[in-house]
Amino acid sequence: MGLTSSPARFITIPLSHYCERARWALDRVGLPYREEGHAPLLHRLATTRNAGRTVPVLVHGETRLIDSGAILRHADAWRGGDALYPAEDALRREIDSLEEDFVLALGPHARRWAYSHLLGDAGLIRDLWSREVPPHEARIVPLLVPIARRIIRMGYRITPATAERSLDRIRQVFREVDVRLHDGRRTLVGDRFSAADLTFASLAAPALFPSGCRAVLPSLSDVPEAMRSEILRLRETAAGEFVLRLYREERG
Ligand SMILES: N[C@@H](CCC(=O)N[C@@H](CS)C(=O)NCC(=O)O)C(=O)O
Known part of the structure; x- marks a missing residue:
């Protein structure tokens, strides 16, 4: 597991299914996060500040992820692998x-x-x-x-x-x-x-x-x-x- 102890920032539009994809992965592996939901359009203030555009964005320690797929892979790796993606x-x-x-x-x-x-x-x-x-x-x-x-x-x-x-x-x-x-x-x-x-x-x-x-x-x-x-x-x-x-x- 990673060493970062403070919760990750999870920037979302609460309605978004891509955000639900990432949220499910974070919940599944138990990666601590704080969700920051935004209304559509207003989300851009938060995403562009973090080098992104769309939601979800995850800021975990020094790592910034601007795509739900990258968040899934990060969650799996943080858990030590084999949680969402089998090793085989x-x-x-x-x-x-x-x-x-x-x-x-x-x-x-x-x-x-x-x-x-x-x-x-x-x-x-x-x-x-x-x-x-x-x-x-x-x-x-x-x-x-x-x-x-x-x-x-x-x-x-x-x-x-x-x-x-x-x-x-x-x-x-x-x-x-x-x-x-x-x-x-x-x-x-x-x-x-x-x-x-x-x-x-x-x-x-x-x-x-x-x-x-x-x-x-x-x-x-x-x-x-x-x-x-x-x-x-x-x-x-x-x-x-x-x-x-x-x-x-x-x-x-
Ligand atoms: N490839 C991206 C797509 C995410 C995506 O399309 N997010 C939409 C919400 S469902 C969004 O942020 N739309 C607002 C925008 O384009 O600024 C991912 O999987 O994270």
Whole structure:
């Protein structure tokens, strides 16, 4: 284990599923941290000061990490290895490759699809962006919402057509995971929970709202009907059930 004794600074947007990915890894290995949640846009004051742009950012002693994947690897190494990434080369390669797929083919699409539904409800967005951020930021959120909604729509290229395509991509990744789980395995790679399971479960969270997820999420009853019914459908797939189980059994 590392020698740094003071808690790491963990800079987040509490709603973010990439932050949940890193948070889960830190919790899993028991690396002490203090989370500093920020409202979208205001997070940049904290991330740019630490040589980053996006969240999550982890500042642990002299080490600054500006990517959730780097935080997972750091957490594993801090624990002495073999916690999220098995030492065996073949398993490690399989996990790396699955993680890359989820980061590229699931993460951005789950976010775009979820925002395509949530951004339409200004009251809901105000509430989600105000939770678990400093009070002075929460007070600014109502002023921020109109401009931030436009920036997010542009930045993540959210239109009805792209949101539909993103939903297709989510379903496709879920189908691939369904196939992998078909032989009755309990984890995606090898016979132990790994970074591949953690990454899939956290990046799928905006499409499943798993109970036990520590990212800020709306309650199912508050989201538009079209979103709710799709989440319920996805929860019934083998991949969806798998994620709900991982949150129950492994998020702890
Ligand atoms: N590759 C990055 C991606 C993280 C990411 O896309 N974070 C989003 C929140 S989900 C973000 O910070 N968006 C605000 C921005 O781009 O400034 C990672 O895995 O850490």
